[in-house]
Each structure stands twice: as C-alpha cells, then as structure tokens.
Amino acid sequence: MSGHDSKYFSTTKKGEIPELKDELNSQYKDKRKDAVKKVIAAMTVGKDVSSLFTDVVNCMQTENLELKKLVYLYLINYAKSQPDLAILAVNTFVKDSQDPNPLIRALAVRTMGCIRVDKITEYLCDPLQRCLKDDDPYVRKTASICVAKLYDINAELVEDRGFLDALKDLISDNNPMVVANAVAALAEIQENSSRPIFEITSNTLTKLLTALNECTEWGQVFILDALSKYKAADAREAENIVERVTPRLQHANCAVVLSAVKMILLQMELITSTDVVRNLCKKMAPPLVTLLSAEPEIQYVALRNINLIVQRRPTILAHEIKVFFCKYNDPIYVKMEKLEIMIKLASDRNIDQVLLEFKEYATEVDVDFVRKAVRAIGRCAIKLERAAERCISVLLELIKIKVNYVVQEAIIVIKDIFRRYPNTYESIIATLCESLDTLDEPEAKASMIWIIGEYAERIDNADELLESFLESFPEEPALVQLQLLTATVKLFLKKPTEGPQQMIQVVLNNATVETDNPDLRDRAYIYWRLLSTDPEAAKDVVLAEKPVISDDSNQLDPSLLDELLANIATLASVYHKPPDAFVTRVKTAVQRPDDEEYPDGSESGYSDTPANAVDSAAAPSSSSNVTHAATRQAAPAPPAPSAPVPDLLGDLIGLDGAIVPVDQPATPSGPPLPIVLPASTGQGLQICAQLTRRDGQIFYSMLFENNSQIPLDGFMIQFNKNTLGLAAAGPLQVPQLQPGASATTLLPMVSFQNISPGPPSTLLQVAVKNNQQPVWYFNDKISLQVFFAEDGRMERAHFLETWKSLPDSNEIAKDLQSVVINSVDVTIDRLAASNVFFIAKRRNMNQEVLYLSAKAPRGIPFLIELTGVVGIAGVKCAIKTPNPEMAPLFFEAMEALLN
Template identity: 35%
Template sequence: MSKERRSDVNELRQLIRSPEVQKDPTKYREAVEKVILYMTLGVDVSRLFSEIVLASATRDLVQKKLVYLYLCNYAESNTDLALLTVNTLQKDCRDTNPVIRGLALRSMCNLRVPNLVEYLISPLRDGLSDSSAYVRKTAIMGCVKLFYLDENAVDDNSIPDALYSMLSDRDPQVVANAVIALEEGACRFFLRLTDKFEDMHDDIYDRLKVPLITLMSSSASELSYTVLHHIHLLIKRRPHIFANDYKALFSRFTDPAYVKAKKLSILTDIADESNVEKIVEELAACVTDIDVDMARRAVRSVGKIAIKLPAAIANILKALLAFLELRSPYLTAETLVVMRDILRRYPGEADGLVPQLYDLVDLATLDDEPEARAALVWLLGEFGQLLEEGPYVLESFIDDVNSEKSPTVRLQLLTSAVKLFFKRPPEMQKMLGRLFDSIISDEMHQDVHDRALLYYRLLKTNYAEAQRVIAGTQQTVQEFVLFEPESNEEVFREFNSLSVMYSQPRTLALPVYAIWGGLMYILLSGEFVTAEQHAMLQTLCIPVAAFSRVTQIATIMRNKCTGQLSVITTGLNFAGAAARVLTTLKEVDDLVTLANYHAKKLKEKKTK
C-alpha cells in the first residue's frame, strides 16, 4: 500500500474512533460509509476490522448493512478475521429485531467459507423455526447456499426434512421459497444419494427425462440451451434412456445456431439401431443449412454415427455420396474427411466407394481445405489400386507440391506416393522420383525433408524392408476413442449448476476468478495505473476492436455466407446504435468513446 493510501486509512481510524463522532449517530454512520467507499475503490481497509465490529452495535439498519458488507468482504479473504465475523453475526442472529436477525443470517450464508459451515448450522435451524416470516424466508434461501457450499452438511443435519415441513407454513412467501429451495437441490441431491445404486439409475433418469424434455421444448432459447447441457450429461451415462425421444431433439427453424449445434451432439450420442435411420435423415436435412458451420457439424455427426453403428454403414455411405453430389466446396471437403475415418474403420467398403469419388470430387474446390486434401491423398495412397486413374490424380498433387503450404498435406502426399508405388510401380516410379527431388531439395519444411530422406534411403537400401516399414499390414481401427475429461464425475455431482454448462467443476474456476480480481485491482486501485494510462488503454481499444474480427471476416468472405440474420434484430441494433451515438454526443462529449463505439459497430457490420 502506498504512503498516501496508508495515511488515508490512518485518518479513517482516527475518525471512526473519535468520541465526538461516536456520540453522533449521523456522523458515525457517515464515517462507516466512508470506510465502505474506500473498500469499493480497492483500498485495503482490513486494518479497521476491530473498529467496524464495534460499529455493529447499533440499531441503525443502514449502518448494520454497511457493517455486514464490510465483514463479509474481508472474512472470505482473511481466515484470521472470519471467526470474529461469525461471532458478531451469531450474536445479531439472536437480536430482538427480526430485520436484524434476517440480515445477520443472510450475511452469514454469504460468507461462503467452508471452514465456517459448522457455525452456520445452528443459526439456520433457528431461523427455520423463527417467529418472523422474513427470517424464515431468509433461512430457507440460506439452506440453498449451504447446499452449494457443503452438500454433506445438508444431508447430515436433516435440512431437506425441515424444508419439506416448511411447505405447510402459514406464510405464502415462505412456502414459495421452500418450493424453490427444494426444486433447486432435489435433483442434484437425489442423483448424489443414488449414485452407488446402478440398478436404480435407469428408473431415476427416466423420471428426470420427461420434465427436462418439456422444459427444453417450451422455454426460451437460452434456457433450452442450459437444459440441453444437462440432458447431454445424463446421456453420457445412459444413452439409451433418450433413444425413443429422439424426435424431441430435432432442430426447429427458429432455433439459434448454438442450440442446433448442441442438439446435433446429443443426436449423435443417442443414435442406435432402432432410430439411426430417422436421425441420419434429420442430419442430412441439416447439411443443407445456410449456416456453413452447422452444415459441417452435421456431416461430422453422420460420420460419427457410421463409426459407432456398423449396421448403418450402407445407408450412411449413400447419404455421404449424396452430399458430394451437391457439389458444395465445404460439404465436399468435410465429406472427404469423414470418408477417410469411415474407411479406416471399414476398409472393406472401399471397393464400392473409392471408384465413385473420381466423378464426384472436383480438386479445384479443395484449394482452401488442407485437411480435405490430406484426406483425399490418404485415400489414394491406401486404395489407389482400386481406381484406374489413381496415380494420375495423385500426380496432380505431386506437380503442385512446391506450392503446397500445408506440412500435413506434404507429409501425407509423401507417404501415399510411396505406398501407391509399391502397388503400381510402373506408373508411380517417375512421379515418386520427381516428388523426392522436390521435397529433399526444399529445407523450409524440415520434418517433411527428413522423412523423404528416410524413405529414399530405405528404398535404396532394401526394397522389401522399405515395403514392410512403410506399407506393412495395419490393424483395422475398431473405434475412435474420445477421451472424456476426468472432471466429468465432479461435474455430475454439481448437476443443476453452471459447472454443467462449462463442463468443468467449480474448483477449476477459482484461479480464473483470482486472476480477474487481481487485474481489476491493478486497474482500479490507482496504485499501478494512472488516469493518463487509463485514457491510453481506452484509446488502444479502437484498433483492437477494428481488427479483432479479421479472421472471421475472411472466413465469411471465403464461405460467401453469414448464416441466418434477423431483420428485426438488425433494426433494433440500428436504433440502439443511433441512440448510443446521440447520448454520447450530448452527455459524454468524448471523441475517444465515440470513435471506439464506431469501430466496434463497423467491425460488427463487416462480420454480417
């Protein structure tokens, strides 16, 4: 703390200790307000803790609230002060004024310090049976906060039973709070209690299914998205539970892109032999979506289902060939990638599939799709013997190798050319020689250069050994394992929370909050960043806002599509922007702020 700040805190201590101030309730409250003001500005006033605790001995509700705000703020960050805070709040929980009892109880529940849970149980139980409806309401919501802090404490102290008894309370607001609290914790609590009973899980999830689907179908898009995340978490444990309800997860025209994307992921996971035909039809319809990203997702989802369900491979291959017939560059690219993965799983399907690719794939459409080019080159290397024109299709890639910028395509081209050489040596010999010549002389891509030298020396030293090493028999890929994060079980225990949305337990978010809090302190405390530097940082936002979407703009120009746009939303955005400009000119009169705003709007316009 700087000397100036330290002197300010010392002045505050002298002010709040002054007998003259303490005798006058108005001046005393103003002194406490000044302490809170400094605290909100980022100044560390924790040294005044004992003085503020003494200030809690008042009947002034405003001063009480300020004191509670101070106590809760520093109790969370300073464990040494936390116990003193609890003692003060416990004393106020027994006050004769119900408003003070309620405020003290709410403040105790807001401490969120795990070590203090044992001190919270008794005031909560007393609050649930308090004569004041206000205190009972506060105690009920405090039980919800305790549940998120320590679920075991809720179970061990029979708090669910106490909440259930509150449903017959004489005050309607208490009953409403009890319903909300039970609804908030019932699902997570029930899942946790039955976690060890595997034979009950199907019945439990089946009971959860109907209300979740109803809520998902009848809610706003944002809430539907939240419910879909919870449905997906259940599906990862029991996919067959939702297998018969696949139609409820079909995309609607009014669904925003993020809801459609989540539904595609869920449909992929619940697909089985009983519903795969209808699900693939739905995904095929999504392939023609005007949103390019959504269309790509749909193609990838079809591929995942094919790998998972061997019985459906014939119908899915027909659907993939139909995608190629659409002659869309991005669909062709995504389909080739999917076909590569499918043939790794089912190499026996190559006989009927590969010959059809020559007529359906236009190489010119793959210029901006390096992954698709690599996939096509892989297909030619593995199954080029099935296609009469195979070596000559590969030759077009070899002739352009010097202009190929993707190291992945270069490596795959080298391996595929050598593999096809072993299968069709007369046609490939000269092509392979030219490829070695180009790659070995190019040292810009060192890994490709080194592999080319390895292959060349193997072929020169021992042809049979080179064939065994490079083109030996490989085992068929039985499944593509997607490693689930180890935190999934922790996320499941935090069902009905934001952890499900982010697929991360809340403990992993603590470092992010700490970093964010540190940055806010650095920016707002005044000790590290001056007013002039603040203005400079604000000015720097203008070029950042103008160029932050360059990649997105380039993608939209390449795809020649922006997805779905709403005329109503565009009109409302225009009206809001015009109002923003007028109020900025009239009230702020700050050209930097106005320029920054225009830069952001220009960026948004380009992205649309």
C-alpha cells in the same frame, strides 16, 4: 416512473471539473445533488473525476438517502486511488452504522466492505461486529456478506476478531435470508482457505435443508451449492437428502433447478437401489427439457450441462431426443450444442429420425452448422454399426448436391468411416473421386489423398490422381504434403511400376531438399531409407493393418467428468474444463491480474473457447490417427499421466516417453527465480523456474519448495508443444523433498523437439508431477534471448550485405516505450553479455542509432537497429530478418534485455 437523468450526461466542455467543484460546494441541497449526479454520470462514461474526492465526500453527511447512496457509489470507485482522503468518510460510516433506520445501517456496512483501503478496514471491525448481532435481519444478512468481503481484504483480521464464529452462529438464524447469505459467505471463505473452516455436518445439513423451503430463489442456490460439497455417509442418507431436494426441480429459476440437479447427481453416486436411481432419472428429465424453453443464453448453459449429464447418465434423456431438434431460428451456438447432444443420444432406435434431421440441417445457410451436421452423420456411422450403411447413403446424397463445403466435409468423415469399417464400403470410392477437383481445404484434400493411397490397388488411375496433386506439392500445407508423401509411398509399394517410381523420386526430393518442415523431412528420410534398404520391411511397416478407430471424440475423461459434474451450472461446466484451468486464484491480495498479463492470456483464452474446443477435441482422435498412420501404427502412444486438462493431454500423448524419473541431486545456483506455481495452487508445492543460457546451452533453472505436510518424491517434468519446440534433454533431477525442504536443479533443454504449429507464441506450458500429488500444470514464458548464439557476431560488411539482400517487407519496427538507455556503452556491454553484438553506431541529431546483430536458433540472423535518446524513455527497435514472424518474440526479448 420514467426519469430524465440523461441531462446529466450532457456537460459543458469548458472547465468541467472546476464547475462541478463549485456546484458540489453550493449551499443549495438540490444543486449539490444534481452535481453529484453529474459526477456519477462522468464516472460512468469513463472520465476521471477523482480530483473531486474531497468535495463529494463533503456531501456525505446528508439526510437524503438517494444522495447518500450516490456519494457511497463514488467512494467505492475512487477510495482506492485516494486512500488518505478516504479516511474522511470513516466517521460518517461509523455513525451511519448506528442509525435507527436499518436500511442506513445496512448501507453503511455494505459500502464500507467495498472500500478496499487498509486504514478503513480497521474501523470496519466494530460496526461489523455490532451489525452481525443486529436486531434487524436485513442488517444481519448484509453484515454476513460483509465478512466475506473483509476476508478477501484481510483474512487474518477476520479470524482474529472471531467473525467466523459469528458467521457460523448465523447458520442457525431464524431468518432464512440471513442463513442463505451466511452460507454463501462461509462457502466462499472456505474455498479461499486451506484450513477447514466451514464443514457441513449432518446437523447443519438438516438445518439448511429446512431453510431451503423458506429462502428466496437465490438463497436456495447458495444453500444447494454449499451442500453439494457434503458427502453423505451412506445410501440411506443420500436418499433422504435427495428426497428433500427433488421438489426444487419444479422451481421457475433455472439456477435453482441446475443446482438441485447437481446435488441429486452427486448423491445418486451413493445410492445403490436401481429403482431409486431409475426413478430419479425419470424425475430429472422434464425439468432439464424445460430449461430449453428459456432465453437462448440460458439454453446454451443448460445444453453444455446436459452434454455432461448424458455422458454420465445416458438414460435420463434417452427418449427425449426430439427436444434437441434445432429450430430454424435458434442462435447458432444453441444449434451447435443441440447437434452435439443429438449425436450422443443417437441410437439404433431413433437413428432414422436423426438422420433426416441432420440431412435437413446440411442444407441450411450457416456454413459452420452445415459442416457440423455433415460431420455428425459420419460420427453416427462410426458410433452405430447397424446404421452405418444408412448414414453413408445420406452422405452420398449430400455429395450429389455438389455444394463445395458439404462435399469436403463428407469426404473427411468418410475417411474415418473407412478406418472404422475396413473393407466394407470401398465401393463408393468412385463417387468420391468425381469430386476431386473441387477440394480446396487442406483437411479434405489430405483425407482424399489418404483414401487414394490406402486403396491404390482398387483405383485404376490412382497414379494419375495423385500425380495431379504433385504439381503443386511445394505450395501445399504441411498436412497435405505429409499425406501426399505417405500416399505416394503406398502407391509405389502396391504398384511398383515406372510411373509411381518417378513420382516417388519427385516427392522424396521435394520433401527432403526443398522443404523447411522437419516433420516432413524426417518422414521422407525414413521412407527413403526403408525403401532403399529393404522394400519388404517398408511394406510391413507402411502397409500394416491399422487399428480400428472408434468415436470417442468429445467423450470426457471419467475423472474430469466427475469434477465437472460437481461443478454443474458454473463456468467449468460450460467450458468443460476444470476450474483450475481458467481461474487464477492468487489470494494474497498483492498480485492481481492486471493489463500487462493480458496479451498472452488472451491467446489461450481464444483458442480454447467452448465452441472451438469441441472441434479441436474432435480433430486429434480422427485426423491425427490418419496423419501418422504410417509412422505410428505399431507403437501405441505411451500412456500419459492421468490429467484433468484434456487439450494439454492430447499433445502430451504425442511425445515419446519424455517423462523420466528422477534420482540425482542437483546443484544450487542463481538469482531469485519467478514463481510459476504458487504453493496455494500446488497444494503446498511451490515451483520457481526460468529459462537460462549457460556456456552455450539452454537450461531450465528450477527451484522446488515443499510447503506441504508430506515428503514429495518421484518428480517428473513434461513440456507441451511450443513454438521453439523446447523439451527436456534429460531427466529432472530432484531428490526427495521433506516438508519444508527445497531443491534447485538445472534441467538441460533441447529445442525443436516438439514444435507446436500456428503463429509464434511465448507460451510454454509445463507439467510437473510427483508420486504424491496430482499433475501440476503451469505456464511459463519462452524468452528468446536464451537462444541467442555465442557466434552471432557479424562482420560489418556482411551486416550491410545481409541488410540489403533482405526485402523491405522483412523489416519490422516497434517502439519499446518503457526502455531507457542511460549510457550507450553500458547498454552495448549488457547486450553483448546476452549474445547481442554491437556492430556500429552513429548520431542523428540528438538520437543515438546502434546497429547490432544476433543469431537465433537454427542460425536465423537478426539485424537490429536501435534508435533512441540517451536518458529518455522510448527506444525504437527495427529489425530485419529472414523470419519476420519471430519478430514479436524478438521484441519481447529485447525489451527484457534492455530493461
């Protein structure tokens, strides 16, 4: 049946569109059909053929089903760009929806629903109403989905025209596919509506469970997913449901199996009989294992889900660890996930076998996989006390291979093992010290330095070892510098001799005077003061006993785990994040994610990809414990609000109790603020907010609106680490909000409190909570302009001097394409109002060149050159600054100011 359509892709370059136009209007059927195929081919490769709209639509009135389908396909793609012309197609649609052929009726309704033009929507209602009651099940099943399409375009219309009731009637349809599609449509509508529309009663439950046996595989998925929202009344009902669902575990379709597993796991929570639960666990294991023989992508989805399942029900796969052994040719993403599950399933019984596997993996080719395998050995050591010694001996064997990255990874995990079992395995330190020279990664170096400092009294030449690192102190990354500082202090306290005394002078000097890093500087000052005032107190603090760590990395918070288990097989279960964390549901049809929002969204998307998430989640629990061991050991971290977002939570814990209660009313002010938390996401709470600068101070101007049914009080706010270290300077002052009430507040802000590492980003993650609702997270943008200081004006001579003194590499330019300067004076005034000060201007041909200056936080000067033509869009902005990495933020600010 192979076709020869590829010829439609080769087109004549010259006059392509007019040529197609001619052909579309040809009197010959075949020529018209070929022309439409060419149009579709052009559309596929991304050419704009929207100008042919009328001509294509003219071909719509045809007996030829294939041609009709092609025209419909064209319509779906272009109707939106030609809403006025799209109306031309309506007549044909309405006519087709009454065609004697059910395929054509269904096609018309299916296509009309995909054309998101308001005018067409009105005409859709009558045909849809008819088709929902059509004699032919094929038409009815298509019409059911169409209701969901229409709801997405115009929810009100769907409710007014009674389509929801018609849809509910279809649940009792005698055709299983109609039932399945109706369920899918209703479930989707329910998800996007705040009102109860589709509530599963025990009556519908019975009906749907019966339909389950007869539907297609996909229909089974729709039904199982919808039923997973059902809460059984008691253990007996739950058992009944489970009994009806278990046969689905034998289905060849992985989606059916996973949806059935989801359903069973949810109902199992209610089942009290341990026998039944044990039996179910036994039944679920084989189908889960079978998923691992599917395509690698499906294996990956299965593994991410199994990871969740074994956290809740470890017994299910306790005896199946062998199936997670990696095959040599498994794709890397499958291997990584298998490793993670192997760690979870490792027990005293199987550890020998598991260690042999890990050891095998540690000699493979892929560096990331090898590292993870080495780390896995360490994590098993921490998890299984009785196996720790065997794990360590494997690690030592691996160190002896002397492969650089294996050694480094081993040292990182051994440091954690020392924390877990203090005073047990220190005899191996000598072996570790042999590899000292090969360490070149910050984390490995930092770990080794921590070990040297911690056990300085047992290492004869600890001072020499540390000294070897000190030479390069200024060049080391912050992580290593912090460890060096702490380790030197420990050494000095343990061996207060001449050598260490000199070392500590050097280090403290380096860490206070020579550095820009506030963390390092602050820590150094604290040590310094401690040591100079009371060395004994310093000992108590620095050498205090550390709490023993445990391997809780990669264990999800129970409430998050619950939520994820209810979302088995979906993206949430793959990302291990709740759906709200990555789905931006703006269902008012106005705002759609468009390209503009792309850059800052992609940043968070990037760093939080599942594979990385695993590593980054693992890091804080172990390494940060050590990094801050000296400063933080006495005071446990303040409890953070119970939160569904793990990564944000991790950062929040690091702050010292900045969540503060609210009691004072606030003063209203200002122009309309952008919405940061829409009411639909915030269960009725809407928050608008923006950073502003007033009288030299930065405020977070906020507007709270309570659209929910209950009064809300006890508002608190928390900011995640961000590039400029913005944090609340005082408590959030919002009074109790009655339903329908709103309040504004100006929250004073301080900067450089909790700086996030990494490249500068405008992302400002904010968490707001109150006593009635869960914690809300939203993202805002940091606008650099609020940081521009009032004293940023520069003298002309000083400007020139500074410009010259900065190397050319510090000059960065960007074209601000959307900016138009209509009048130079107005622009200068406007910029001055935002503390960007005018210095000089000149004309170059017809271009205006402006020189300005601004002062960013911490006195960083920005020297600015704006070049543009009055009245024409596009301004070139060149800047020179000692901190060029801030340039992207600066350009964004300039763009905002000039628009």
